[in-house]
Amino acid sequence: SVLRSMSPPSGSYELAHGFAIRGYSAEKPPVSTAAPDLPGGIQMHQGLRKGFALTNAAKEWSFDLSYSPEYAESIKPQHKPPKAIHERIAYYAIQTVRWCFDKATGYSHHKPQTEEQWLRRVIFLETVAGVPGMCAGMLRHLMSLRTMNKDHGWIHTLLEEAENERMHLLTFLEIRKPGLLFRGMVILAQGIFFNLYFIAYIISPKLCHSLVGYLEEEAVRTYTHMLNDIEKGYVWKDRLAPAIGINYWKLAPEATMRDLILAVRADEACHSKVNHVFSELKPHEDNPFVAGDDTVTKH
Amino acid sequence: SVLRSMSPPSGSYELAHGFAIRGYSAEKPPVSTAAPDLPGGIQMHQGLRKGFALTNAAKEWSFDLSYSPEYAESIKPQHKPPKAIHERIAYYAIQTVRWCFDKATGYSHHKPQTEEQWLRRVIFLETVAGVPGMCAGMLRHLMSLRTMNKDHGWIHTLLEEAENERMHLLTFLEIRKPGLLFRGMVILAQGIFFNLYFIAYIISPKLCHSLVGYLEEEAVRTYTHMLNDIEKGYVWKDRLAPAIGINYWKLAPEATMRDLILAVRADEACHSKVNHVFSELKPHEDNPFVAGDDTVTKH
Ligand SMILES: [Fe+2]
């Protein structure tokens, strides 16, 4: 294709942009190390940005992602103080569910987890995390067909989030395959969560996006804890990242688990931001996360 | 972005590729006029091909499409003779539904339709046509999460089909907005069809893809009839194409309804081919319509 033939010789980004440090490779799509493009210091992942190419569906996914190491390192847990009623309901719902889930699994932010505990936790959560984006994307698609109105650009962003979460899951699965009991619980959880979210989204999209916004705040917090455990050498000391993750986030071949989790955390920060913004919009307002533009025009 | 800055000055494709004839502009994404890339003479539309860029979500859609005029003109109704049991069931089901629908709406392949009749027909059908791709894409996504297995690259192709059908709908809606009774029937049809297709897809994905394969054969036939009516001057004589369609398929500003319908028909031919191929695959086999490759590797 023409675009392909216009690509510079491979590797030339490496020097030009100063990548390939700390496990990040410089393969395309190119990432600028410029300031993050969203207020609040959140950077969009590539599926939502200009200039990426669809190259990997054969290998399971549509959009290669990557972040500059500086950006990925810079992410900190953030909190949007709940003000509107739907935000308060969402915030306290997520806090309650998290508290119960942590009690049931013996998790605490102040206590290191074993590798097995970490994997069990994140694999379970990622099977659930892929539901909201797909559910909302499908509902908006059907709504657009049914009411014969425009979608205003939301569908793509929602589906891209769903794909991203599914890739988190497949990446962790390359390290550990869960057993039968665990699989049963995953099926049960999806059955319950999909139906609840489906109904809730029909009733109040704003509430649902707030729920995801606050859920992803917790995800950033949890992955920050995991990074801390890795840095202290409790888990995955010098362990290389799974191959599928290296491919998906365009990491260097020698990338470690820490590099990988940095990328996952950057994704979660993006989802949190996107959903918090969606929760402030009416369903017929334009999606400000314009695919084809790295900057957000409205918020 | 880097890719953007590497783009050649706009308009330069025009001469290089010999576009911009018969209403087709040469704006990117570039289309080669080379031989169609699928056996059976079907060409993939851009969302399934290498080298496109995501530029238009803000304007409603993710993937610009375009076809060379030579290719679009060359499309003829095709038929895959049903052999396997699921193909026979699908074929006769579609023939039966089509026969009833034609009777109910007074349609015949041998009789010209008025502009109003044409629009009523295609608007109704396009509200239904956007369902299967989204339904199947969602089911495969949830299945991948739930069973913790790879999707093998099907999801993107299915969702891209759904977006394409939704764009057909929005394009026709720019010409005519339906009334209240019609709207009620659309809502009813979606409610029934979505649930039927959902259940059928869980039972037999092969049957469902055959259904869509044969449905789209009928769509190619119907749009060929419409093109015939346009060429004979019965409908839309010299009428310009709606703006949204010009944008979506990268037609020239002076493109006519005929140019637009040629592009729509090319889309339907692609869907028919894709779904017929999917109907021959087991759900865990790789999607041969590799996004990022213009050629089909398996079929
Ligand atoms: Fe995740």
Ligand SMILES: [Fe+2]
């Ligand atoms: Fe997430």
Ligand SMILES: [Fe+2]
């Ligand atoms: Fe269509």
Ligand SMILES: [Fe+2]
């Ligand atoms: Fe179609």
